Amino acid sequence: MRAASMGLVLLPLLAGRMALAQAVPAQSAPAVEDFKPASSNQGGKEYPQVNSERRARFRIVAPQAQSVKVPEWGGVALTKGEDGAWIGTTRPLDEGFHYYRINIDGAEVPDPGSKPYFGAGRWGSAIEIPAQDEEFYAVKDVPHGQVRRTLYFSKSTNATRRCFVYTPPDYDKDATRRYPVLYLQHGAFEDETGWGDQGRANLILDNLIAGGKSRPFLIVMDNGGNNFGVGPRRGAPPAPGGAAGGGGRPRFDFSAFAKIMTEELIPYIDANFRTLADQPHRAMAGLSMGGAQTRQITLANLDKFSHIGLFSGGSIAATDPALADPSAFKQKVKVLFVSYGSRENTAAAKANHEALEKLGIKNTYYESPNTAHEWQTWRRSLHQFAPLVFQG
Amino acid sequence: MRAASMGLVLLPLLAGRMALAQAVPAQSAPAVEDFKPASSNQGGKEYPQVNSERRARFRIVAPQAQSVKVPEWGGVALTKGEDGAWIGTTRPLDEGFHYYRINIDGAEVPDPGSKPYFGAGRWGSAIEIPAQDEEFYAVKDVPHGQVRRTLYFSKSTNATRRCFVYTPPDYDKDATRRYPVLYLQHGAFEDETGWGDQGRANLILDNLIAGGKSRPFLIVMDNGGNNFGVGPRRGAPPAPGGAAGGGGRPRFDFSAFAKIMTEELIPYIDANFRTLADQPHRAMAGLSMGGAQTRQITLANLDKFSHIGLFSGGSIAATDPALADPSAFKQKVKVLFVSYGSRENTAAAKANHEALEKLGIKNTYYESPNTAHEWQTWRRSLHQFAPLVFQG
Numbered sequence: 001m002r003a004a005s006m007g008l009v010l011l012p013l014l015a016g017r018m019a020l021a022q023a024v025p026a027q028s029a030p031a032v033e034d035f036k037p038a039s040s041n042q043g044g045k046e047y048p049q050v051n052s053e054r055r056a057r058f059r060i061v062a063p064q065a066q067s068v069k070v071p072e073w074g075g076v077a078l079t080k081g082e083d084g085a086w087i088g089t090t091r092p093l094d095e096g097f098h099y100y101r102i103n104i105d106g107a108e109v110p111d112p113g114s115k116p117y118f119g120a121g122r123w124g125s126a127i128e129i130p131a132q133d134e135e136f137y138a139v140k141d142v143p144h145g146q147v148r149r150t151l152y153f154s155k156s157t158n159a160t161r162r163c164f165v166y167t168p169p170d171y172d173k174d175a176t177r178r179y180p181v182l183y184l185q186h187g188a189f190e191d192e193t194g195w196g197d198q199g200r201a202n203l204i205l206d207n208l209i210a211g212g213k214s215r216p217f218l219i220v221m222d223n224g225g226n227n228f229g230v231g232p233r234r235g236a237p238p239a240p241g242g243a244a245g246g247g248g249r250p251r252f253d254f255s256a257f258a259k260i261m262t263e264e265l266i267p268y269i270d271a272n273f274r275t276l277a278d279q280p281h282r283a284m285a286g287l288s289m290g291g292a293q294t295r296q297i298t299l300a301n302l303d304k305f306s307h308i309g310l311f312s313g314g315s316i317a318a319t320d321p322a323l324a325d326p327s328a329f330k331q332k333v334k335v336l337f338v339s340y341g342s343r344e345n346t347a348a349a350k351a352n353h354e355a356l357e358k359l360g361i362k363n364t365y366y367e368s369p370n371t372a373h374e375w376q377t378w379r380r381s382l383h384q385f386a387p388l389v390f391q392g
Numbered sequence: 393m394r395a396a397s398m399g400l401v402l403l404p405l406l407a408g409r410m411a412l413a414q415a416v417p418a419q420s421a422p423a424v425e426d427f428k429p430a431s432s433n434q435g436g437k438e439y440p441q442v443n444s445e446r447r448a449r450f451r452i453v454a455p456q457a458q459s460v461k462v463p464e465w466g467g468v469a470l471t472k473g474e475d476g477a478w479i480g481t482t483r484p485l486d487e488g489f490h491y492y493r494i495n496i497d498g499a500e501v502p503d504p505g506s507k508p509y510f511g512a513g514r515w516g517s518a519i520e521i522p523a524q525d526e527e528f529y530a531v532k533d534v535p536h537g538q539v540r541r542t543l544y545f546s547k548s549t550n551a552t553r554r555c556f557v558y559t560p561p562d563y564d565k566d567a568t569r570r571y572p573v574l575y576l577q578h579g580a581f582e583d584e585t586g587w588g589d590q591g592r593a594n595l596i597l598d599n600l601i602a603g604g605k606s607r608p609f610l611i612v613m614d615n616g617g618n619n620f621g622v623g624p625r626r627g628a629p630p631a632p633g634g635a636a637g638g639g640g641r642p643r644f645d646f647s648a649f650a651k652i653m654t655e656e657l658i659p660y661i662d663a664n665f666r667t668l669a670d671q672p673h674r675a676m677a678g679l680s681m682g683g684a685q686t687r688q689i690t691l692a693n694l695d696k697f698s699h700i701g702l703f704s705g706g707s708i709a710a711t712d713p714a715l716a717d718p719s720a721f722k723q724k725v726k727v728l729f730v731s732y733g734s735r736e737n738t739a740a741a742k743a744n745h746e747a748l749e750k751l752g753i754k755n756t757y758y759e760s761p762n763t764a765h766e767w768q769t770w771r772r773s774l775h776q777f778a779p780l781v782f783q784g
């Protein structure tokens with residue numbers, strides 16, 4: 001159990017990296033020639049393209065370049081045509097959304113064909129591979145909520161911070177109605193734009209609500225920072241949340257963000273939006289590092305959170321101090337949801353799921369088919385998680 | 393007068409281009425070595441930098457490249473250092489915000505140091521040069537409004553469209569209060585993100601409202617498209633709005649956008665936000681092409697708009713058919729505001745300003761000091777325009 005728990009703590013360290021390192025050599029059999037511009041492209045841009053096999057094809061105009069490549073997917077070497085444009089094609093990729101870069105003669109730059117997305121620590125390129133289940137995050141002619149860019153002042157950091165708040169479609173229709181809130185966190189090397197851009201959290205909720213499958217709620221997406229480390233800081237006090245800190249074990253230091261969230265962000269949201277401002281109506285979830293933050297912040301603040309979602313971001317062992325009194329835990333935590341992509345290491349999460357069930361703690365384990373540590377796993381996770389929450 | 397009017401119609405064609413072509417050779421005297429990272433950079437990126445002379449310095453790591461340059465400002469050639477990084481410095485630039493590109497061995501790509509901004513027809517790079525008056529658009533610890541990403545369905549185009557709606561700081565405090573609305577348009581080769589990102593419309597209003605200098609109002613920022621042309625389309629009906637169409641004179645065809653704005657966007661906003669949904673409380677303004685759209689759409693719809701702002705986007709000649717009955721025009725149009733940068737061709741706008749005054753039509757002409765056809769002119773224009781509107 002201890003070993004399983006450690007593995008889960010380590011995994012989120014790789015957030016935004018594993019998706020960049022599915023190390024299978026590119027190009028083997030010839031590609032099916034039915035390529036179309038990717039939906040993640042800038043308007044009017046013909047490249048990159050995707051075909052029916054889920055291969056991506058890149059084209060970069062660089063007449064004087066010596067070498068053009070895409071470092072992702074084991075490295076995709078582009079070859080130069082007579083028109084001065086370099087072209088290269090990947091092996092079939094996972095369904096969903098993938099970050100990538102272009103390397104031109106040693107310069108790592110965004111692809112001018114892609115819209116910009118924040119991930120892997122920079123505003124860069126990404127490609128959307130069509131998925132069999134893409135309807136759940138498609139833009140449809142249903143009532144839409146808003147994504148509100150919101151600025152608030154943080155005393156602890158003496159700075160104006162930005163978050164995005166999704167308000168469901170009917171939020172402005174009835175000025176007396178109040179809503180539950182989900183605090184939803186991005187991964188390492190990502191930021192507060194992730195869930196509203198590539199994560200499509202707003203569209204997922206719009207579609208679920210239109211289909212009567214989810215209760216309307218607010219989603220708050222803030223910046224969880226990237227200030228994590230491995231091992232205890234010298235002279236540092238034990239991390240809040242306990243389980244992941246101390247003793248030379250891998251740990252994250254989320255104390256600054258935990259303070260912002262519990263002492264500044266939640267009060268700001270409750271004062272400025274029509275929330276149901278109590279523990280039964282407050283959830284937190286996150287992907288990868290955001291899952292580790294969720295685990296640490298919720299378990300240390302069970303007076304504030306009743307619903308917990310960990311997406312590729314660890315799970316909770318039966319030996320966790322937070323479960324010392326299982327019936328107290330059960331009374332506070334209404335939904336505990338853990339998910340992974342089927343191509344991730346899922347053994348510990350499954351073992352923990354079963355151990356918790358034996359302990360009498362009902363919890364949900366979801367596995368996204370044929371995906372790894374990547375956004376399609378997390379879109380699907382939100383799509384599974386949202387209908388479960390705030391049903392009490 | 394006819395000649396003046398024509399010149400003004402031509403000018404907006406150059407939107408997003410003139411800023412890219414201030415053709416003065418780069419680098420002459422040595423630069424003052426007090427460079428700091430630009431505020432438009434991605435978090436943690438050291439380059440590009442700006443010094444106290446308003447020079448920009450670029451640095452691109454491209455060890456195997458043969459040539460690296462910045463095509464803007466007459467062309468800035470970067471030179472390679474022993475570390476494989478290419479560096480180049482511009483002449484002193486205008487205060488404010490400037491788009492630019494990097495050319496690496498013939499490939500035109502974004503600078504990985506810059507945040508992405510949409511302009512010049514693509515998501516690309518830009519650099520913010522500190523301005524003496526930058527306080528009016530700075531992030532301050534004042535009450536902030538929200539910028540709401542809003543999706544709505546457009547029947548005429550059978551598509552879900554996106555706009556951004558700025559709601560002032562107190563919008564959610566009193567659910568009975570209603571607000572005037574400014575429809576605010578970007579320029580050619582820009583989109584609905586321009587005013588809320590590089591334009592800082594939200595911060596300009598937040599600061600004006602905090603200082604008691606502007607009445608709170610909503611700002612709606614939609615995508616005006618880029619489908620304009622010169623000369624009449626073959627077989628096309630006369631353009632709505634009249635003055636700029638027909639007769640082989642330069643013209644813009646904004647009819648599709650005019651239809652969206654008047655028949656779809658305004659009704660959507662009035663149905664979904666707490667607006668004062670009448671002519672006295674509705675304004676339209678725009679920059680460059682957006683000014684030409686404003687001119688055409690407002691003059692053809694004076695039953696819908698009472699406040700008009702043209703920022704580097706033409707002016708209204710005394711001979712304009714819309715002024716055939718000056719007293720009728722005066723009764724409908726409460727504010728007519730025209731602005732240019734001092735480095736633009738301002739002769740026609742000044743002449744038209746005076747001709748209208750002689751006609752008894754009070755109107756405001758504003759000139760942004762030491763700026764050209766660029767965002768600093770338009771930020772300042774909004775800052776001047778906002779306090780004038782909705783004072784009736």
